Amino acid sequence: MTTSTALLLADLTGVAVFAASGASAAVAKRLDLFGVVFVGFVAALGGGILRDLVIDEVPPLAFADWRYAATAALTAAATFWLHPRLARLRTTVLVLDAAGLGLFTVTGTLKALDAGVPAVGACLLGMLTAIGGGLGRDLLTGEIPVVLRREIYAVAALAGAVAVALLDAFGRADAAGLTAAAVFVFALRLVSLRRRWSAPVATLRPPRTGARGPGS
Amino acid sequence: MTTSTALLLADLTGVAVFAASGASAAVAKRLDLFGVVFVGFVAALGGGILRDLVIDEVPPLAFADWRYAATAALTAAATFWLHPRLARLRTTVLVLDAAGLGLFTVTGTLKALDAGVPAVGACLLGMLTAIGGGLGRDLLTGEIPVVLRREIYAVAALAGAVAVALLDAFGRADAAGLTAAAVFVFALRLVSLRRRWSAPVATLRPPRTGARGPGS
Amino acid sequence: MTTSTALLLADLTGVAVFAASGASAAVAKRLDLFGVVFVGFVAALGGGILRDLVIDEVPPLAFADWRYAATAALTAAATFWLHPRLARLRTTVLVLDAAGLGLFTVTGTLKALDAGVPAVGACLLGMLTAIGGGLGRDLLTGEIPVVLRREIYAVAALAGAVAVALLDAFGRADAAGLTAAAVFVFALRLVSLRRRWSAPVATLRPPRTGARGPGS
Numbered sequence: 001m002t003t004s005t006a007l008l009l010a011d012l013t014g015v016a017v018f019a020a021s022g023a024s025a026a027v028a029k030r031l032d033l034f035g036v037v038f039v040g041f042v043a044a045l046g047g048g049i050l051r052d053l054v055i056d057e058v059p060p061l062a063f064a065d066w067r068y069a070a071t072a073a074l075t076a077a078a079t080f081w082l083h084p085r086l087a088r089l090r091t092t093v094l095v096l097d098a099a100g101l102g103l104f105t106v107t108g109t110l111k112a113l114d115a116g117v118p119a120v121g122a123c124l125l126g127m128l129t130a131i132g133g134g135l136g137r138d139l140l141t142g143e144i145p146v147v148l149r150r151e152i153y154a155v156a157a158l159a160g161a162v163a164v165a166l167l168d169a170f171g172r173a174d175a176a177g178l179t180a181a182a183v184f185v186f187a188l189r190l191v192s193l194r195r196r197w198s199a200p201v202a203t204l205r206p207p208r209t210g211a212r213g214p215g216s
Numbered sequence: 217m218t219t220s221t222a223l224l225l226a227d228l229t230g231v232a233v234f235a236a237s238g239a240s241a242a243v244a245k246r247l248d249l250f251g252v253v254f255v256g257f258v259a260a261l262g263g264g265i266l267r268d269l270v271i272d273e274v275p276p277l278a279f280a281d282w283r284y285a286a287t288a289a290l291t292a293a294a295t296f297w298l299h300p301r302l303a304r305l306r307t308t309v310l311v312l313d314a315a316g317l318g319l320f321t322v323t324g325t326l327k328a329l330d331a332g333v334p335a336v337g338a339c340l341l342g343m344l345t346a347i348g349g350g351l352g353r354d355l356l357t358g359e360i361p362v363v364l365r366r367e368i369y370a371v372a373a374l375a376g377a378v379a380v381a382l383l384d385a386f387g388r389a390d391a392a393g394l395t396a397a398a399v400f401v402f403a404l405r406l407v408s409l410r411r412r413w414s415a416p417v418a419t420l421r422p423p424r425t426g427a428r429g430p431g432s
Numbered sequence: 433m434t435t436s437t438a439l440l441l442a443d444l445t446g447v448a449v450f451a452a453s454g455a456s457a458a459v460a461k462r463l464d465l466f467g468v469v470f471v472g473f474v475a476a477l478g479g480g481i482l483r484d485l486v487i488d489e490v491p492p493l494a495f496a497d498w499r500y501a502a503t504a505a506l507t508a509a510a511t512f513w514l515h516p517r518l519a520r521l522r523t524t525v526l527v528l529d530a531a532g533l534g535l536f537t538v539t540g541t542l543k544a545l546d547a548g549v550p551a552v553g554a555c556l557l558g559m560l561t562a563i564g565g566g567l568g569r570d571l572l573t574g575e576i577p578v579v580l581r582r583e584i585y586a587v588a589a590l591a592g593a594v595a596v597a598l599l600d601a602f603g604r605a606d607a608a609g610l611t612a613a614a615v616f617v618f619a620l621r622l623v624s625l626r627r628r629w630s631a632p633v634a635t636l637r638p639p640r641t642g643a644r645g646p647g648s
Contacts, residue, residue, distance in 0.1 A: 026364070031360075031364050038370065041340075056272070056491075058272040059271060059272075060270060063270060063334075065334075066337065069340060070336070112491075119498075120495075121495030121497075125491075140351075140364065142360045143574070144573060144574045148463050148466070148470055148471065154470065155466050248632060249632050251580030254580055257556075269486070274487060275544075275548075275549045275553060275557075278553070278556075279486060279549050279550075279556060280549065281550075281553075282551075282552035285553065285556060286552070356576070358574075358576045
């Protein structure tokens with residue numbers, strides 16, 4: 001198996017995993033078969049479409065290579081029919097989702113760097129590639145995006161993107177280094193899930209009574 | 217009347233119809249005059265803007281040709297003032313909306329094919345052109361997109377896009393063939409409305425009591 | 433201080449102000465630190481990213497110049513820690529927000545005109561640059577966009593964009609003219625806030641009983 005075949009297989013695995021997560025959310029919202037497939041498509045390919053628009057790679061891969069759309073659609077349709085069984089596989093899905101997060105972070109950051117985006121912008125784009133699909137999924141199903149609310153998710157992606165940018169800056173963005181970055185995101189996500197790590201939430205202090213300032 | 221004039225008139229008719237649908241939804245949400253015009257603009261032109269960004273036709277037609285924005289804005293403003301009368305015309309609006317769906321599907325798919333997008337991607341883009349405005353309308357007004365929930369809507373657009381791609385592949389994408397494809401989408405949408413056809417919805421089976429598996 | 437330095441400083445001030453508004457909204461929704469920074473980033477840079485995608489300036493400034501992302505992130509993080517104090521500064525924030533609105537309207541419209549977008553489209557883009565971030569903020573936090581609901585906000589931006597396009601058409605888009613346009617938007621916004629001006633809202637008349645027409 002060549003490197004590019006390995007990358008394609010890994011990419012399509014990520015697409016399938018995110019399609020399953022989107023389709024599950026759509027089933028829970030009582031969308032019909034088409035709606036389930038559509039939300040699965042957005043969850044699997046939305047982040048990559050956004051990345052490709054920003055770096056002006058047109059048409060985006062999701063429209064240029066039919067295998068991406070086909071993988072997303074078939075996985076989402078399968079989820080529609082199989083979802084009661086998938087519910088039992090919740091742990092498996094979380095693990096695969098973490099793997100997809102690591103993968104999309106690495107490929108997204110790399111593509112942005114290759115397109116000439118400076119390092120800070122490339123890190124942001126890598127993170128957006130990884131979390132963009134989940135954002136689209138939650139917007140379509142009427143939720144405040146869960147990636148903004150819970151646990152170490154986007155933060156893991158951002159840390160991985162910074163790692164890729166550093167590897168690239170030091171000329172070490174080879175297969176071993178990139179794999180390590182993807183595994184790092186994967187592991188950080190899983191450990192934070194297991195330990196229920198979370199970014200801090202601001203305390204909303206009640207207004208103090210009797211001590212109001214004089215202003216408007 | 218030349219062909220291009222006919223196409224432009226048909227296109228602007230689609231813009232007007234979708235602007236009216238967006239404006240009606242915004243009036244129902246108690247948005248002010250500007251909000252009504254803005255949602256009408258997004259509903260009428262959002263799908264085309266998305267399509268033009270993906271195929272890198274910049275600036276998108278909605279910004280490059282003032283007649284598009286003017287048609288959308290005037291129709292939305294008219295809807296703001298006339299909406300109680302429009303409510304009586306609900307059947308008319310549904311028929312016009314189906315016509316717009318057929319038209320935008322055909323023009324969207326054709327433009328994508330002309331821009332060199334492969335067939336599968338072009339079908340997806342044609343569908344997105346037709347349903348994108350309605351998606352934007354529902355996101356702005358805080359609804360789960362209705363095109364994902366009810367009846368044969370996006371499915372009709374997708375079927376029409378596939379028809380256009382097939383016509384194109386066999387060199388039959390002439391005026392007669394394309395008109396037939398648009399009429400096909402139009403008719404499929406109307407028939408499904410009349411007969412209350414709908415894509416299937418997944419059954420959410422309650423968890424079986426007393427028969428849980430051992431795993432997590 | 434050169435003109436371009438002045439413009440950059442003014443631009444970054446606008447970014448900071450909008451980042452603070454986005455972060456405040458996210459804190460109120462109980463998002464975690466990352467979510468607050470992310471919503472701040474979208475509020476500060478979303479409008480400009482949309483504009484740059486439409487005029488095909490890629491990668492967008494938000495990704496190409498690290499100072500934009502850094503300003504947005506640092507301001508949002510500061511808001512996360514300082515928000516109880518910011519609440520007291522509500523009037524100040526409203527004033528700064530109006531200043532940001534004026535600035536982004538002018539720079540957005542100018543950039544679109546420079547990129548060859550016709551006048552009507554450039555006005556729409558200038559307005560979208562100014563209100564786009566607020567739209568993204570409200571979509572992410574599950575609100576019907578407030579710029580569509582209240583007061584003269586987008587309308588002030590649109591009026592300023594038309595002023596810039598007129599100045600440009602008559603060859604008067606110099607520093608004095610552009611500053612006047614920005615101040616005009618700023619003042620219009622503040623006066624409408626003070627006087628509670630608002631665009632009209634449609635009356636939803638109840639259906640008349642006993643006087644139904646014969647139609648469907």
